[in-house]
Amino acid sequence: MHKIKTTVTIKDIQNDIIEEFSMFDDWMQRYEYMIELGKSLPLIDDQYKTDENIIKGCQSKVWVHAEMKDDKVVFTADSDAIITKGIIAILIRVFSNQTPKAIIEADTGFIDDIGLKEHLSPTRANGLVSMIKQIKMYAIAYQTQLN
Amino acid sequence: MLDVTVIRKDFPILSRKVNGKPLVYLDNAATSQTPQQVIDVIVNYYSNYNANIHRGVHTLSQEATDKYEEARKKIQTHFNAEKAHEIIFTSGTTHSINLVANGFASLLKSDDEVIVSALEHHSNIVPWQMLCEKTGATLKVIPMNEKGELVMSDYANLLSNKTKLVFVNHISNALGVINPIEDIIEKAHKVGAAVLVDGAQACPHIKPNVQQLDVDFYVASAHKMCGPTGVGMLYGKEKWLNKLPPYQGGGEMIAEVTFEKTTYADLPHKFEAGTPNICGGIAFGAAIDYMNAIGFDNIATYENELLAYATKKLLDIEGLRIYGNSKHKTSVISFNIGNVHPYDIGSIVDKLGVAVRTGHHCAQPIMDFYKIPGTVRASFAFYNTFEEVDVFVDAVKKASQMLT
Numbered sequence: 001m002h003k004i005k006t007t008v009t010i011k012d013i014q015n016d017i018i019e020e021f022s023m024f025d026d027w028m029q030r031y032e033y034m035i036e037l038g039k040s041l042p043l044i045d046d047q048y049k050t051d052e053n054i055i056k057g058c059q060s061k062v063w064v065h066a067e068m069k070d071d072k073v074v075f076t077a078d079s080d081a082i083i084t085k086g087i088i089a090i091l092i093r094v095f096s097n098q099t100p101k102a103i104i105e106a107d108t109g110f111i112d113d114i115g116l117k118e119h120l121s122p123t124r125a126n127g128l129v130s131m132i133k134q135i136k137m138y139a140i141a142y143q144t145q146l147n
Numbered sequence: 148m149l150d151v152t153v154i155r156k157d158f159p160i161l162s163r164k165v166n167g168k169p170l171v172y173l174d175n176a177a178t179s180q181t182p183q184q185v186i187d188v189i190v191n192y193y194s195n196y197n198a199n200i201h202r203g204v205h206t207l208s209q210e211a212t213d214k215y216e217e218a219r220k221k222i223q224t225h226f227n228a229e230k231a232h233e234i235i236f237t238s239g240t241t242h243s244i245n246l247v248a249n250g251f252a253s254l255l256k257s258d259d260e261v262i263v264s265a266l267e268h269h270s271n272i273v274p275w276q277m278l279c280e281k282t283g284a285t286l287k288v289i290p291m292n293e294k295g296e297l298v299m300s301d302y303a304n305l306l307s308n309k310t311k312l313v314f315v316n317h318i319s320n321a322l323g324v325i326n327p328i329e330d331i332i333e334k335a336h337k338v339g340a341a342v343l344v345d346g347a348q349a350c351p352h353i354k355p356n357v358q359q360l361d362v363d364f365y366v367a368s369a370h371k372m373c374g375p376t377g378v379g380m381l382y383g384k385e386k387w388l389n390k391l392p393p394y395q396g397g398g399e400m401i402a403e404v405t406f407e408k409t410t411y412a413d414l415p416h417k418f419e420a421g422t423p424n425i426c427g428g429i430a431f432g433a434a435i436d437y438m439n440a441i442g443f444d445n446i447a448t449y450e451n452e453l454l455a456y457a458t459k460k461l462l463d464i465e466g467l468r469i470y471g472n473s474k475h476k477t478s479v480i481s482f483n484i485g486n487v488h489p490y491d492i493g494s495i496v497d498k499l500g501v502a503v504r505t506g507h508h509c510a511q512p513i514m515d516f517y518k519i520p521g522t523v524r525a526s527f528a529f530y531n532t533f534e535e536v537d538v539f540v541d542a543v544k545k546a547s548q549m550l551t
Contacts, residue, residue: 027166027498028549035491035549059490059506059521080520081488082550083495119494 013094014110021114034086044076055127060084062127066138072097103139149445154530157182168500171535176526178370188433192426218432225435227356232414236428239379240347241270243366248274250391257283261312265291266319269509271345295322295471310340317349321510322471323479352477354443357382374434378427395420446529450478453527460540478527487550489523495546501539
């Protein structure tokens with residue numbers, strides 16, 4: 001008997017994204033795609049764009065909100081910079097709607113594979129590194145509640 | 148006249164590529180590049196006479212001490228200080244400011260007032276806030292107008308016999324506006340207040356004359372004027388430096404030590420505890436030589452041409468707004484395009500090989516004044532070219548197309 005796959009894993013989504021990005025020839029196409037992602041998606045409910053949810057980078061601001069739905073963590077987020085927002089859209093696609101355990105165990109190495117590594121450098125100070133930390137912190141907090 | 152083709156050959160870094168494109172370095176207000184002449188001095192120091200200074204009787208120590216003190220004299224001459232011991236070596240502008248702020252903590256009383264300008268870098272705000280917290284003195288702010296100029300009539304009203312200190316930058320790092328420091332100093336002295344001028348942004352462009360300015364303290368960093376990072380200077384009038392207590396305790400700054408009492412060394416050693424950045428100090432002197440050989444008049448003329456050319460070309464871009472429109476400016480352009488975030492523009496132009504600064508430039512009060520998250524800042528040096536301005540403007544246009 002083989003096991004029926006019921007959920008899409010973080011690894012699957014990351015592989016999908018890597019495949020999508022492999023179609024782009026150069027950085028400009030990648031950036032145009034991210035700008036599109038950043039422009040098109042409403043990423044967070046305005047009521048959650050509070051000071052409490054803000055991550056202040058030196059450069060751009062990032063808001064992150066988390067809530068538990070069934071056994072999954074749902075993330076919504078936003079940024080005032082469009083490229084940062086595009087990367088947030090990718091991160092949300094990877095981490096949202098996953099179990100706390102899966103989020104804790106996941107890595108973000110795929111960002112290197114899609115040529116956006118520089119945006120996740122701590123020295124870039126755009127709030128994204130702190131955002132990933134925050135996502136992990138929420139997952140740890142929810143996991144603790146489940147235990 | 149300045150021959151930029153010849154000058155560029157002095158800077159090895161300017162021929163490297165970034166993201167496959169020739170580097171266009173327009174972040175000179177953050178740090179300037181280093182010419183081979185200065186790099187050679189650094190290599191020569193570590194290759195030939197690296198030794199601790201002031202205490203050794205051996206030859207190497209003597210050579211290093213001579214070169215280090217020679218550098219102090221070069222700085223003295225450059226800034227036209229009356230005495231060499233009025234020049235204190237520090238780790239940079241921030242260290243210099245903290246040294247003075249710390250010293251004033253023992254001189255201020257709770258009903259005293261200190262004045263700072265609205266155009267300051269955080270490094271010229273935070274130490275004074277800390278000083279005021281410690282002493283109970285009140286911090287007052289000279290406001291700025293829409294053009295990025297200080298409102299001098301308000302400054303006159305802030306001054307009183309309670310004012311003990313005024314702190315202002317010579318040139319704003321975020322906007323490039325030149326402040327009327329002569330006037331600021333003269334008015335402060337009339338009420339008996341001392342003035343500290345932060346020259347970090349001015350020294351790459353102009354040659355300040357501290358005696359003519361009659362300024363009490365003037366501070367600068369080597370790395371913004373073709374020297375290495377981690378070294379800078381504090382000029383202080385002898386009478387003020389004698390009044391201030393030492394900043395740090397340690398070797399070098401003492402005359403005599405027993406467990407009962409320590410007497411401090413004379414100026415400048417009183418403020419130079421521990422082993423200093425010897426190589427950095429010597430290289431600072433070499434950087435000053437290098438810039439003087441080109442000539443500050445030549446530098447100013449050329450940079451003003453670059454500024455005018457870049458300003459005109461940028462303003463052709465739809466929705467582009469320049470912050471800091473004073474007539475008195477150095478070669479810095481701080482701008483935004485419509486509501487596009489500066490981070491987005493900076494990220495795209497970097498891909499095209501252009502290095503600019505984005506963000507609040509450690510001057511959040513200025514950004515709050517304009518109600519913006521930050522700006523894109525291009526800052527030009529005498530080794531930048533008109534062709535580089537073209538590449539930069541095209542990169543900004545490309546970013547604008549992609550983002551709007």
